[in-house]
Amino acid sequence: MTIVEAGRKVVGGVDTHLDVHVAAALDPVGGVLGVESFDATPRGYKAMLEWLEGFGTLSAVGVEGTGAYGAGLGRFLRRAGVEVLEVDRPNRQARRTRGKSDTADAVEAARAVQSGRATGAPKARDGTVEAIRALLVAKRSARSARSRALGQMRQLSYTAPDQLRSRLKGLSIIELVDQAAALRPRASADPILYATKVSLAALGRRVLTLDDEMADLDELLGDLVATCAPELLGLYGVGVDTAAVLLVAAGDNPERLRSEAAWAHLCGVAPIEASSGKVTRHRLNRGGDREANQALWRIVMTRLAWDPRTREYLERRTKEGLSKREVIRVLKRYVAREVFKHLPRG
Secondary structure: OOOOOOOOEEEEEEEOOOOEEEEEEEOOOOOEEEEEEEEOOHHHHHHHHHHHHOOOEEEEEEEEOOOOOOHHHHHHHHHOOOOEEEEOOOOHHHHHHHOOOHHHHHHHHHHHHHHOOOOOOOOOOOOHHHHHHHHHHHHHHHHHHHHHHHHHHHHHHHHOOHHHHHHHOOOOHHHHHHHHHOOOOOOOOOHHHHHHHHHHHHHHHHHHHHHHHHHHHHHHHHHHHHHHOHHHHOOOOOOHHHHHHHHHHHOOOHHHOOOHHHHHHHOOOOOEEOOEOOEOOEEOOOOOOHHHHHHHHHHHHHHHHHOHHHHHHHHHHHHOOOOHHHHHHHHHHHHHHHHHHOOOOO
């Protein structure tokens, strides 16, 4: 039987998995009050919350994997009014020395919250931006499949029997797809010719199907992004795809980003200090959300190609001794600041 002390503040930690989550509860001085496993279902989430609150007043819960197996649990706890904090995976070096278990990971998640190491609020994943993220997953998959199919068609056209190769030689990508999709192979004495035509026809029709699929996804994405962040779309060089990627990086609750500097760090455009002794320097930040970083790069490259002010800035800073790559890094930091001001606020 659990004895609840009146007014005792409790911190929880959860190690998430596909089917079962392991939760731990700590008292104010870091003592382990209990460790228990719960099903990764709405009923299991409710049972976990009741179990944690049975030890006292629940102040916060650290959840490992809020962007994967812990997404449903995170949504449930936030709706219940519980503060949820994102917990990074335990340090690999510490794991080597202490070993690994679900119980130890749950306790470590709770201690990360209690010690102040875990301070970041996870993405809410309960609004329009989560819908945008789901559509982007499908679109990236379709784009990747289309690219592979086009490459395979080109290779087949190069190695096809001469009579088919000469027919396809010099065609543009669009023309090749149309010609391939229009093929109606018939069994012939040449099995290689027949098989090549069958393969090209299948790949061509696949590309056309993927084109239609991406067009439908683009329409849905355009409507959602325009509804969610019309001001973001108004920025120079920001299209629907770029805006969608940046919105997904910020999440449904961009207010969790404490400052514009935190947003820049999330996007990997905030230089990292690498000073030592008498040397003061900064190095390139290779961390952060790389897709958001690439989106900022696309905005900068668009402006360098078409915006006179950006081109003048490049020319001026180049004369001052900066390389083009260094100027692009500066511009990405500037664009991150500009984008932050236009992120939707709840």
